[in-house]
Amino acid sequence: DTGVSQDPRHKITKRGQNVTFRCDPISEHNRLYWYRQTLGQGPEFLTYFQNEAQLEKSRLLSDRFSAERPKGSFSTLEIQRTEQGDSAMYLCASSLYGQGNSYEQYFGPGTRLTVT
């Protein structure tokens, strides 16, 4: 399978704990995006990278959230001191910027986070 992959698929954690999610984009894609989706809503943008550079962050991304893409390949999203309001599906997407269809973003299966 050459699509976007995310790990883990499900995470249950207690309030106050730290969690880290991983995303592996489609191999030749240079842009990687993180979105958050709550029940009954559309995905909301969190941040995106072009290669290893983080180019935009949403106001939704509080100080407790940090994302990295150290070598321009996979990315990690860490949430520190989790709160119940962080419970959501965290989606990763990738795209190939600089080619004809560079706006096409392809999503992974998501990581479902439940904070108890």
Place this chain on the structure above:
Amino acid sequence: QQQVKQSPQSLIVQKGGIPIINCAYENTAFDYFPWYQQFPGKGPALLIAIRPDVSEKKEGRFTISFNKSAKQFSLHIMDSQPGDSATYFCAGHGGATNKLIFGTGTLLAVQP
């Protein structure tokens, strides 16, 4: 100005019917409008997309109609099947950002 408004919230059609989902946007700088299909527990899958320089695009049973002056676009699903039952999201992209702005989704049920 970044919002994308989507309607209806839910829709039930019979097999073979033509469900229509509508979206309206505010940001005239948007230059790409995709539709995504999402099944429960899965990530959104890109279905079809349109640029504002065309008024219609067809791919298989899926058609996007685009009205630039009204800032509206819609998804039509021809000969709908029970397997099309899913949540559909429209989105806009462009302006000063490279992110997608999503609508709130339409839950479609196609009854056999």
